[in-house]
Amino acid sequence: MLQDKEYLIRLAHTKMPFGKYKDYYLIDLPEHYVVWYQNKGFPKGKLGDMLQLVYELKLNGLEDLIRNIKKQYPK
Template sequence: MQADDLERLVTRAMPFGKYKGTLICDLPGNYLNWFAREGFPPGEIGRLLALMQELDHNGLSSLLTPLRQRR
């Protein structure tokens, strides 16, 4: 994880697929779990999706609340 990754989760939108345009932090858990099973895309987007899936899976999504409020 890089220092700004949590900030990116609340500012970066999904660039493709069924949830194109949805902030990564707002993606549903079943969609994130699908990527975990099938494989995350390469590059930054895959890294962010994997991080969000880990946060969601472990019930840590509330860590993003202060970052959401700053926006």
């Protein structure tokens, strides 16, 4: 469970490393962009895993969960 908490904290502070939305927090990426990745295929590795989780969170209206974590656990 501690690993899950740490992963969500890391997700809350991770920024997009490239592209049009470079330096946006992953949770703040526009929904259409995350859906585009869902259709195109997520990148391999940690970034892809995190984007996939962001997709699921947005799909279920849970973005505020990550935004609250970002406020509660500042970097």
